[in-house]
Amino acid sequence: LAQAICCRQTSKTQLTESPREHSKDPVDMIPMKIIYLLVAPLAGCLGFVRTTEELSLHRGALGVVGHSDLERVASEGVLGAISLSALLDGNRMRMQSQRPLRLLRLQSSDAVALRNVSWVHFPKAGTSFISTLWNYACGQHGLPLDLGVDPSSAVGCGECYDSALMQRYPKDDYCEEGILSDHFQTQHQPTSLASMLAGANVVGMFRKPGQRLIAAHRNGRHASGFSASDVDALREACPSSNSTAACFVRYPGIAGCTARMLAGSHCAESSDIRLAEDRDWDAGQRYLPEALQAIENMAFVGITEEWDESICLFHLMFGGRMSPAELHNVHVGNGHGNSSSTFYDEGELEGFVDSVDEELYQAALARFQRLKSAYVGEGSSLCTELLMPSSSHAPSDDSADLETSTNSCYSYGRQCGPLGDLLDCGQCPINRQTYDPSLTIQQQPACVEGVCYLDGIRRDDLYRWDFRHNLDVE
Numbered sequence: 001l002a003q004a005i006c007c008r009q010t011s012k013t014q015l016t017e018s019p020r021e022h023s024k025d026p027v028d029m030i031p032m033k034i035i036y037l038l039v040a041p042l043a044g045c046l047g048f049v050r051t052t053e054e055l056s057l058h059r060g061a062l063g064v065v066g067h068s069d070l071e072r073v074a075s076e077g078v079l080g081a082i083s084l085s086a087l088l089d090g091n092r093m094r095m096q097s098q099r100p101l102r103l104l105r106l107q108s109s110d111a112v113a114l115r116n117v118s119w120v121h122f123p124k125a126g127t128s129f130i131s132t133l134w135n136y137a138c139g140q141h142g143l144p145l146d147l148g149v150d151p152s153s154a155v156g157c158g159e160c161y162d163s164a165l166m167q168r169y170p171k172d173d174y175c176e177e178g179i180l181s182d183h184f185q186t187q188h189q190p191t192s193l194a195s196m197l198a199g200a201n202v203v204g205m206f207r208k209p210g211q212r213l214i215a216a217h218r219n220g221r222h223a224s225g226f227s228a229s230d231v232d233a234l235r236e237a238c239p240s241s242n243s244t245a246a247c248f249v250r251y252p253g254i255a256g257c258t259a260r261m262l263a264g265s266h267c268a269e270s271s272d273i274r275l276a277e278d279r280d281w282d283a284g285q286r287y288l289p290e291a292l293q294a295i296e297n298m299a300f301v302g303i304t305e306e307w308d309e310s311i312c313l314f315h316l317m318f319g320g321r322m323s324p325a326e327l328h329n330v331h332v333g334n335g336h337g338n339s340s341s342t343f344y345d346e347g348e349l350e351g352f353v354d355s356v357d358e359e360l361y362q363a364a365l366a367r368f369q370r371l372k373s374a375y376v377g378e379g380s381s382l383c384t385e386l387l388m389p390s391s392s393h394a395p396s397d398d399s400a401d402l403e404t405s406t407n408s409c410y411s412y413g414r415q416c417g418p419l420g421d422l423l424d425c426g427q428c429p430i431n432r433q434t435y436d437p438s439l440t441i442q443q444q445p446a447c448v449e450g451v452c453y454l455d456g457i458r459r460d461d462l463y464r465w466d467f468r469h470n471l472d473v474e
Helices: 002-013 031-048 051-054 067-075 084-094 129-138 161-168 195-197 210-219 227-239 246-250 257-262 271-275 285-297 303-319 355-376 428-436
Strands: 117-119 203-208 299-303 446-448 451-454
Touching: 002 117, 031 299, 051 303, 117 129, 129 161, 129 203, 129 303, 161 303, 161 428, 195 203, 195 246, 203 355, 210 246, 210 355, 227 271, 257 285, 257 355, 299 355
Parallel strands: 117 203, 203 299
Antiparallel strands: 446 451
16 A cells, blocks of 8 residues: 555656655655555655656766766756665675664665766775676676675685676676676776767776875785886885885876876876877876866766765665675775774875875865765765764775675575575686696586586585685785
């Protein structure tokens, strides 16, 4: 009865009025206890509130409708109520004890489906974001995915969460066609304003430049884009015995990474490029104008220092079943020592400021705040009613431990396949075979009753869910 009443009311306003104009309808006045009882039948109805203006903003047409228009529409309140069933269904599987589930009614553009998605992945700026993107594209139908996969992808790639996740839930078998770009990738490839104007919906997480640079230094002096000779020269000039990032950040080709990646070039600028173009090192200044325009044309801008808010914003903008695993840090950086802080002491930069990327970070932060304000208003939290207690400004490091999940493939001893009607544990990751030197030819393992077999032999040593607890891998 409740569902019939709700849907009848919705159908009258579906193509004529804003859902917020009906914030006083009888459903909103039902006491909280009754809402708890009725949430299941109401959820499907609430997810179907639409307006003609919403429908015109479908992500498939974003080549015509600008993102500034989307923000305006959101601020004017024409976005429908989020589908509670979609949001809660993903949460109930892997909810951690420190984050009990609460019912939530948020204003959302559930109808504005994101398609043709490309991810500009700045080095050391949110590898964990792949869990949100993969869940959105590949985990919305059927059983929820267990996003808490072991990051041990293959020999030499022991902390490759993105690769491990995509191997367990392959794109061709799990992902809805058209959501991810045909050229979707997780490595540190650049994007450009031209590709955005041509229809690519580019998403990305931005991190404070000083923090990102220190993290890159501690991750083997990360310099994606350098030639082999550049890498050798960098390591000679800034040897590992130098424990601070001061030398690394001042080395020609390092600063201005974000600017270059938003303007079609690699994070680190090879000396060969400057030689070929007969120009001096300018720390990315020449890329700044295009990069600033690119930020305004991105489909989604998140901030790593406001991780939970960013993930909640993504689902408010684009809908989809949300998993609490999306709020976890699956790729904790090196060098934090025994400190509980997720922030590095920027004193080790010895006064260096990446001025170009700082300007871009401020532009990204301003864009993020505009998007956030359009959905919850100034000073409000996107996640306050969803997460309790409120999370910190970064993904929770302690929640990355597999053993904290009570409803997970790990806790049930599963290696693959469906876990009853709870979770999909995915496929046996084929690249794990690289950890066995005797296996010269890789073949797809068989999943039999939740266990992986290779040539008819059960191989727990390769395929148990908590693989890194089984072998000493790098």
